[in-house]
Amino acid sequence: MSTTEVHVQPWTREQMAQRAARDLEEGWFVNLGIGLPTLIANCVPLDQEIIFHAENGVIGVGPMPLPENVEPWLINAGKQYATLRTGGCFVHHADSFAMIRGGHLDLCVLGAYDVSARGDIANWALSKDDTAPAVGGAMDLAVGAKRLWVLMQHLNKKGEARLVDECRFPLTASQAVDRVYTDLAVVDVRGTHFHVVDMAPGVTKDYLVARTKADLTFEGHGERQRGNYENTGRQ
Amino acid sequence: MISKFVGSVAQALEGIQDGTTILLGGFGAVGQSVHLIEGLIEQGAKDLIVVANNAGYGNIGLARLLKERRVRRLICSFPRIVGSTIFESLYKNREIELELVPQGTLAERMRAAGAGIPAFFTPTGVDTMLSANKEVREFKGRKYVLEEALHGDVALVEAWRADRWGNLTYKQSGRNFNPVCAMAATLTIAQTQHKAELGELDPEAVVTPGVFVDRVVHVPHGDPQL
Numbered sequence: 001m002s003t004t005e006v007h008v009q010p011w012t013r014e015q016m017a018q019r020a021a022r023d024l025e026e027g028w029f030v031n032l033g034i035g036l037p038t039l040i041a042n043c044v045p046l047d048q049e050i051i052f053h054a055e056n057g058v059i060g061v062g063p064m065p066l067p068e069n070v071e072p073w074l075i076n077a078g079k080q081y082a083t084l085r086t087g088g089c090f091v092h093h094a095d096s097f098a099m100i101r102g103g104h105l106d107l108c109v110l111g112a113y114d115v116s117a118r119g120d121i122a123n124w125a126l127s128k129d130d131t132a133p134a135v136g137g138a139m140d141l142a143v144g145a146k147r148l149w150v151l152m153q154h155l156n157k158k159g160e161a162r163l164v165d166e167c168r169f170p171l172t173a174s175q176a177v178d179r180v181y182t183d184l185a186v187v188d189v190r191g192t193h194f195h196v197v198d199m200a201p202g203v204t205k206d207y208l209v210a211r212t213k214a215d216l217t218f219e220g221h222g223e224r225q226r227g228n229y230e231n232t233g234r235q
Numbered sequence: 236m237i238s239k240f241v242g243s244v245a246q247a248l249e250g251i252q253d254g255t256t257i258l259l260g261g262f263g264a265v266g267q268s269v270h271l272i273e274g275l276i277e278q279g280a281k282d283l284i285v286v287a288n289n290a291g292y293g294n295i296g297l298a299r300l301l302k303e304r305r306v307r308r309l310i311c312s313f314p315r316i317v318g319s320t321i322f323e324s325l326y327k328n329r330e331i332e333l334e335l336v337p338q339g340t341l342a343e344r345m346r347a348a349g350a351g352i353p354a355f356f357t358p359t360g361v362d363t364m365l366s367a368n369k370e371v372r373e374f375k376g377r378k379y380v381l382e383e384a385l386h387g388d389v390a391l392v393e394a395w396r397a398d399r400w401g402n403l404t405y406k407q408s409g410r411n412f413n414p415v416c417a418m419a420a421t422l423t424i425a426q427t428q429h430k431a432e433l434g435e436l437d438p439e440a441v442v443t444p445g446v447f448v449d450r451v452v453h454v455p456h457g458d459p460q461l
Contacts, residue, residue, distance in 0.1 A: 072461075074408050079264075092442070093338070093341075093414075100339060101357065132315040132326050139340075140359045170363065171362055171364075173361070173362065
């Protein structure tokens with residue numbers, strides 16, 4: 001970066017999950033996508049009644065079991081052993097996806113490769129001819145829940161921005177995402193731009209603008225900042 | 236007297252022809268009728284179309300059926316899981332056709348087949364590669380894609396308990412696709428862990444009523460291995 005040196009402390013994966021968990025509301029039915037979003041469940045105390053839905057028909061997923069308490073017939077969407085909290089129940093796949101598609105879940109949180117300012121999400125394939133494509137429930141979850149949040153790193157492994165004007169990978173759904181939690185910021189999708197509602201310690205407006213390939217607005221500032229990602233020389 | 240119990244896996248699979256469309260219950264290893272699939276390998280039917288959420292793993296069950304080159308076409312939502320090396324290698328070498336279907340659409344297409352509904356509109360997959368060449372229609376300002384029912388000649392399901400009428404219960408997340416597969420096939424065959432006397436199953440707890448089930452074989456094979 002050519003801008004002034006700043007002491008940036010990006011959120012860790014656990015802190016990203018904690019930041020998202022802070023915004024959950026008691027009573028919500030929530031589906032957590034496999035990978036990073038799964039960590040959110042660890043940040044919710046059991047006395048808070050947030051009901052986690054697993055696409056394979058488990059309503060009320062509890063904490064991971066200790067090895068001695070494993071129930072071999074009880075797994076989550078990531079095919080890991082799970083538990084059922086008191087009050088939970090089982091349904092078959094058509095009912096599980098009726099809940100998803102029918103708008104009965106308050107929130108779904110997914111991982112992603114890219115999210116556009118329009119709310120498009122790409123999270124299931126890296127190219128049109130993927131070596132072994134797999135979509136699972138991602139497309140159903142993206143269109144169905146009342147709210148869709150994404151939890152992802154702000155930049156990919158090559159250092160490229162993942163908040164973009166146009167997704168570069170095959171879409172999972174269009175105009176679906178409401179909010180994105182990254183290791184640098186929390187942003188709301190506003191259709192033509194992202195609106196920044198929170199930033200990790202040390203992150204400045206310039207720092208974020210330089211790492212975003214779409215327009216940004218900031219809490220308390222009316223003026224829109226053009227993401228100048230392309231001028232930073234990063235590839 | 237109705238008795239859907241048969242004495243062996245081989246009897247349960249009798250009459251399955253080459254070219255059959257087979258619906259498989261299960262989500263990963265849980266709720267998949269491993270003994271019926273292994274029996275199908277012995278039985279010899281080939282050129283099969285298989286509908287399943289995953290493409291098997293390791294060298295057992297569905298993965299072995301694929302390895303034996305018995306499946307022409309796989310209709311699947313998530314073929315790539317840890318250990319799905321057999322599928323991946325067949326797909327890479329173009330030795331198997333794949334129809335990738337979003338998971339909820341896969342379940343609903345089977346449910347629709349069982350419920351006598353030939354097609355339905357769903358919001359899932361609109362504006363994506365998976366709805367290319369499909370009819371899209373707008374209802375109340377939102378776009379939906381037309382998906383057709385997915386009927387099976389045969390369904391292979393795994394139950395926890397079954398009685399001689401073919402009433403089935405499932406164990407925890409072993410339920411998954413099994414009830415929808417059971418209702419969507421012409422010939423539904425269940426492998427059950429436990430045999431129940433007629434009247435022993437709580438009528439409130441039966442998930443798949445016997446009307447959807449044709450043959451049942453008792454195989455107490457124990458817990459699934461992840």
